[in-house]
Amino acid sequence: MKKTICELFAGVGGFRLGFERANSNWETVWFSQWEPGARTQWANQCYVEHFGNSLDMNGEIHTGEDISVVDKNNIPDHTLLVGGFPCQDYSVAQSLSSSKGIEGKKGVLWWQIRDVIEAKKPAFCIFENVDRLLKSPAKQRGRDFGIILSCLNGLGYSAEWRVVNAAEYGAAQRRRRVFIFAYRNDTQYAESMNKYTELAMINTDGFMAQAFPIEQIEECFEGELLDDLIEMTDKFSFDFKPAGIMRNGKIYTNKVVPVLEKPILLGEILQSDVDENFYISSEKMSKWTYLKGAKKINRVSKTGHEYVFSEGPVGFPDSWDKPGRTMLTSESTLNRSTHVVSDPKTGKLRTLTPIEAERLQGFDDDWTNTGMPTRMRFFCMGNALVVPMITRMAKVLDKIIDEEQ
Known part of the structure; x- marks a missing residue:
């Protein structure tokens, strides 16, 4: 399996830099970075300055455009889809035309990710978001994250997640973010995970446990996704904990204690x-x-x-x-x-x-x-992720890819 990446909402290239630092020949075949309302696309320019631009399958450049107007079928095929996307309202509604089924809210960037997954079917995905995603919205806790998991489940994926405080794993910042790892259910990795219990996956054998080791937990809280996204929007609520997995529409989750590493002060x-x-x-x-x-x-x-x-x-x-x-x-x-x-x-x-x-x-x-401008340098860093956390995950994924055909 080729080590190819598509990077959405790329910012100044934190995901790409993290994978390149793994020194294991990952190739980014396409990226997208567009800041709404910005007169100058500074982050996109910074990304291109470091890595160069990317052509789509028609030999055209659309990396600095609104992802919602990009034809997802023209994105080059890739093994891994990555991206950090905003925490928004992910609810859906019935469309006016019954032939269209359901529609997510315009401008909500999760639906762009879903569309890319549907069009390109990457074997693996890694996403980053603020940790409050697990609890939003306040009046229906866990609904939005549940909708994301339901989308992945419907597209034929299982998923793990972990809230990571970067300083607890050796970084210089007490930054808490949730990372989501999704894998297609027909991969050899998915088959290999079927032999492990959900508790074993969270404790030692899953992707997140290998990237971010924890003290052992003794139980999981369990739940189940509802049948469709309309129902999820109207009825679903769940107390997602900082670590967990979803497979076959079932949820297993609990709090975890990290195996602490010395941070940078x-x-x-x-x-x-x-x-x-x-x-x-x-x-x-x-x-x-x-x-x-x-x-x-x-x-x-x-x-x-x-x-x-x-x-x-x-x-x-x-x-x-x-x-x-x-x-x-x-x-x-x-x-x-x-x-x-x-x-x-x-x-x-x-x-x-x-x-x-x-x-x-x-x-x-x-x-x-x-x-x-100097002010934009701070803005871009405030939007970025902690690069060493990506390198940790890249090294685990290297082992997984080695086992795929």
Whole structure:
């Protein structure tokens, strides 16, 4: 089986870089990266700067276009489909024309992934999302993730998932994301997994257990998907835990405890004596102090209900002897979530540099230094994934591919 990849919602190439670092000859045959509403497609340009562009099966370039208008049949065949997609409302409804069956909400990018799977039938898939996907929406917990699993089940796939805190597996950032591994039920890998119980798969023998080892658990909570997506939208709710598998429409899940690895500490990735633009001015210090501090604020809801909004303090500055906090797309702007550190040489407080942001995500220094504005470098890193987590999964998948014909 060829080691070929299609990368959707590619950003600046975290999935691709992670697989290339495995040094096992994976080839990305096509990618797609398009930022809605952006005048300049900075992430796409960064990706092309590092890896070059990709032609579709007609010899045309459509990698920087809205994926919803791309003909999925023209995407080159591939063994592995990867992508990080937004956490959205995945509910479906009956279409006006009964001949069309069901329709997902326009603009929801999961349906583009489903369409690619349906058109190209990759043997394996790896997807990344925020961990709240398992609990959304708030009024019908687990429905959206259940719909994704139901789609995969209907297309002939089984799936595993795991919520991973990257710092617990040796990275520099306490970033929690859910990874989903799906495999087609007619692969040799699927057949080999049939000999294992669901508990054994979660504990030791499944894909996620090999990529992200855990302490042994003794039981699974079980559930079952409903018959179709309309029913899933209207009725399904389930308490998905951070680890689990789905096969033949049945769900097995539980909480897990990682086998901890030594993380990279924030102090280890800091530069010294950086450009003055990153230092906090005395005029803005009081604002930073307020944003980072504890608060209790009287508020009134839309319905007239009075309540007290409260939040605890954030480390100010961030501690050198811990991994970084989760980086958001707003990193470097004046807000509560932005990292503030004391510079190793000057001791003065400042925000992170773009290189430090890249190090938090495990990218090479100056990865985003491809002509984009500094603010966009932080935005792209806030949208990115932790590259070493991808390399861990790539090494497990290497062994699986070796067994396929």
